[in-house]
Amino acid sequence: MILEAKDLNYYYQDGEERRYILKDTSVSFEKGKFYTILGQSGSGKTTLLSLLSALDSPNSGTVLFNEEDIKKIGYEKYRRNNVGIIFQSYNLIPTFTAVENVLVPMSITENEIPEDAKTVAYNLLDYIGIVKSKADRFVNKLSGGEQQRVAVARALATNVELILADEPTGNLDEEMEQEIIDIFKKLAHEHGKCVIVVTHSNEIALQSDQAFHLRKGVLSSYE
Amino acid sequence: MNFIKRGFLGITRKKGKTLILLAVIFILGNLISGAVSIQQATGNVEANIKERLGAAATLELDYEAVEDLSEAEWLEIENIGVDLIKQIGELSYVKYFDYSTSIYLGSESIESYQGDMEGEIFHSGPSMDYKLNGINYAPVIDFEEEKGKLIDGRVFTQEEVDNGTSVAIISKKLAEKNDLHVGDTFTLDNAVYDYDEETGEEELITSRDVVLEVIGLFEPQSVKEQQEDNADSGMLDWMDIEYQNTVYVPNEIVASENRYHWEEYSKMDEEFAKMMEEDENAFEYFMPMFFLNSPEDSEAFEEEVAPLLPEFYNVVNAMDQYDSIAGPMESMSKLSKYVLLVAVIATVLITGLVVLLFLRDRKHELGIYLSLGERRSRVVGQILIEVMVVAVIGITLSLFSGNLLAGQVSDMMMKANDNQDEYYEEYIYFGDTQIDLTTEDVLDSYEVSLNLSYILGFYGIGLLTILISTVIPLIYIVRLNPKKILM
Numbered sequence: 001m002i003l004e005a006k007d008l009n010y011y012y013q014d015g016e017e018r019r020y021i022l023k024d025t026s027v028s029f030e031k032g033k034f035y036t037i038l039g040q041s042g043s044g045k046t047t048l049l050s051l052l053s054a055l056d057s058p059n060s061g062t063v064l065f066n067e068e069d070i071k072k073i074g075y076e077k078y079r080r081n082n083v084g085i086i087f088q089s090y091n092l093i094p095t096f097t098a099v100e101n102v103l104v105p106m107s108i109t110e111n112e113i114p115e116d117a118k119t120v121a122y123n124l125l126d127y128i129g130i131v132k133s134k135a136d137r138f139v140n141k142l143s144g145g146e147q148q149r150v151a152v153a154r155a156l157a158t159n160v161e162l163i164l165a166d167e168p169t170g171n172l173d174e175e176m177e178q179e180i181i182d183i184f185k186k187l188a189h190e191h192g193k194c195v196i197v198v199t200h201s202n203e204i205a206l207q208s209d210q211a212f213h214l215r216k217g218v219l220s221s222y223e
Numbered sequence: 224m225n226f227i228k229r230g231f232l233g234i235t236r237k238k239g240k241t242l243i244l245l246a247v248i249f250i251l252g253n254l255i256s257g258a259v260s261i262q263q264a265t266g267n268v269e270a271n272i273k274e275r276l277g278a279a280a281t282l283e284l285d286y287e288a289v290e291d292l293s294e295a296e297w298l299e300i301e302n303i304g305v306d307l308i309k310q311i312g313e314l315s316y317v318k319y320f321d322y323s324t325s326i327y328l329g330s331e332s333i334e335s336y337q338g339d340m341e342g343e344i345f346h347s348g349p350s351m352d353y354k355l356n357g358i359n360y361a362p363v364i365d366f367e368e369e370k371g372k373l374i375d376g377r378v379f380t381q382e383e384v385d386n387g388t389s390v391a392i393i394s395k396k397l398a399e400k401n402d403l404h405v406g407d408t409f410t411l412d413n414a415v416y417d418y419d420e421e422t423g424e425e426e427l428i429t430s431r432d433v434v435l436e437v438i439g440l441f442e443p444q445s446v447k448e449q450q451e452d453n454a455d456s457g458m459l460d461w462m463d464i465e466y467q468n469t470v471y472v473p474n475e476i477v478a479s480e481n482r483y484h485w486e487e488y489s490k491m492d493e494e495f496a497k498m499m500e501e502d503e504n505a506f507e508y509f510m511p512m513f514f515l516n517s518p519e520d521s522e523a524f525e526e527e528v529a530p531l532l533p534e535f536y537n538v539v540n541a542m543d544q545y546d547s548i549a550g551p552m553e554s555m556s557k558l559s560k561y562v563l564l565v566a567v568i569a570t571v572l573i574t575g576l577v578v579l580l581f582l583r584d585r586k587h588e589l590g591i592y593l594s595l596g597e598r599r600s601r602v603v604g605q606i607l608i609e610v611m612v613v614a615v616i617g618i619t620l621s622l623f624s625g626n627l628l629a630g631q632v633s634d635m636m637m638k639a640n641d642n643q644d645e646y647y648e649e650y651i652y653f654g655d656t657q658i659d660l661t662t663e664d665v666l667d668s669y670e671v672s673l674n675l676s677y678i679l680g681f682y683g684i685g686l687l688t689i690l691i692s693t694v695i696p697l698i699y700i701v702r703l704n705p706k707k708i709l710m
């Protein structure tokens with residue numbers, strides 16, 4: 001078990017009333033598998049991902065990474081060393097080139113990074129499908145699919161075992177969506193990563209090793 | 224791609240933002256630089272003039288404190304006695320000291336020196352051209368302090384001073400005018416006149432000869448130099464004439480002539496005679512002068528001496544007299560202080576606002592760093608690098624232009640002062656003498672220059688101001704929530 005959520009509760013206080021986004025949510029994830037969390041808009045799936053990636057903290061409950069509470073690890077440190085996050089809107093730095101974007105987390109992490117980080121970054125981009133000539137371009141000169149590939153490369157740059165993605169194909173066409181999903185499957189099955197993707201697409205859910213369904217803050221297995 | 228490199232990339236990749244920030248810092252830097260330049264220049268003038276004023280101190284009545292006293296209370300004010308002067312003179316801060324008394328005498332046998340004003344001087348009564356300046360410090364303090372220089376003969380011996388021997392040191396010009404040489408004698412008249420208030424006439428009652436042997440000749444130093452620089456200044460001519468007609472003698476000679484004068488005078492004035500009887504030392508007034516080892520000792524000297532003094536007396540340092548001639552400098556210093564304050568506040572507000580706007584514009588980028596687990600301190604560091612590198616460039620540019628600007632502004636203000644004649648009439652009086660420093664000297668010693676203290680001062684104030692104006696909006700980063708920004 002690489003990641004486990006136990007009794008997560010996340011709510012807003014609305015006067016006397018608590019408005020639950022997540023209620024007593026428990027779920028666990030293993031390495032080498034590609035997971036999807038399916039749900040409608042407002043179902044709480046992005047909130048769950050933000051809790052699993054330590055971008056936010058729950059009102060109660062715990063998230064364990066390799067059986068250690070991420071609060072104890074430290075949210076910042078956990079994000080720095082243990083998780084790669086991919087966003088729907090890519091969230092790349094527009095004034096940097098593709099390779100520079102990949103180099104950023106490599107300079108932030110405390111994980112061991114090969115001395116020639118730039119070569120590693122180029123190789124990583126090449127593996128994801130961004131050739132060197134494109135890797136030296138500013139990211140706002142790349143297409144949406146290419147930008148998302150750069151975002152995937154950035155998530156992998158620190159050699160983490162856990163990849164979390166929030167609607168990673170939401171802005172892409174079908175062809176590009178499939179290419180990205182194929183990369184995720186490859187990362188899980190060939191490289192032993194745990195990939196968790198939040199999506200509202202049944203097609204993607206059907207391709208995952210295990211899918212969960214989130215409805216009104218309650219998580220269940222998706223059949 | 225660590226935060227330092229990211230900071231530098233932020234400068235080169237966002238050229239528009241960098242140029243705007245540079246322009247803001249350059250413009251505000253000019254204001255700060257100008258103000259700092261003027262501050263430094265006025266500060267240098269103060270230090271320079273105070274150094275020229277020297278580390279001298281005297282004891283004076285606090286005229287403000289005695290202003291409201293009744294006549295009876297006035298008479299009760301103690302004089303500074305010789306014993307107290309000697310006690311103060313023994314303090315470790317004192318290099319040497321003297322106390323003197325003086326009297327003005329006339330002469331029928333010699334002619335006074337009148338310089339370029341020969342024939343222009345109108346006497347409305349008996350002429351008392353010669354100032355008998357008593358001394359107790361045998362080597363003569365005025366020579367030690369280079370007010371005058373002994374060019375022939377010798378100074379007094381302590382024995383001559385103690386015994387009140389009739390010997391004198393006179394100026395070379397007075398000697399030349401009267402063909403006097405070392406070893407010659409000359410005669411002054413201690414004449415006592417009665418003044419008739421109704422007619423305004425003065426009647427000679429009695430007089431006695433004061434015969435003095437010339438043992439040395441002196442030449443004025445500082446007054447002479449000043450005169451060469453300021454040939455038009457009538458005041459300096461007067462100062463020179465008075466000093467050329469000064470006759471240095473032992474204190475006892477002056478005291479004896481003073482006593483004679485007042486004793487003869489009291490024979491005609493009963494009220495005066497009664498006053499003399501009540502306080503026989505009332506007219507033996509000595510002006511003490513203490514020369515300290517260093518100007519830094521002034522404060523400690525003052526603190527130690529103050530408790531020893533009789534009521535209503537205080538210590539006056541020569542350096543304190545700076546204020547009396549520093550009118551234009553003070554107004555310039557004040558103005559630059561206000562400009563500096565306003566410029567610093569404006570810089571903090573404007574730069575702070577500009578940085579905050581840039582941060583808001585870069586909220587997304589900062590959120591990305593935080594989502595990747597970057598430490599907030601390093602994100603703050605990156606922004607600081609971006610701003611401070613631009614600030615160093617902007618401040619370095621304004622270092623020169625602001626200095627140039629300050630020079631121009633100062634010149635304009637100096638020219639404005641040139642048209643205000645009253646400044647030229649400001650002279651320093653210290654003890655019973657006039658110090659040959661004027662407002663013009665103060666203005667002359669003002670110079671806006673690019674020296675190390677200005678450079679360090681400006682960089683210090685400039686960079687600290689920018690740092691403060693950057694740190695305040697950086698609180699914004701500390702409060703950023705990456706989830707709200709990115710998801």
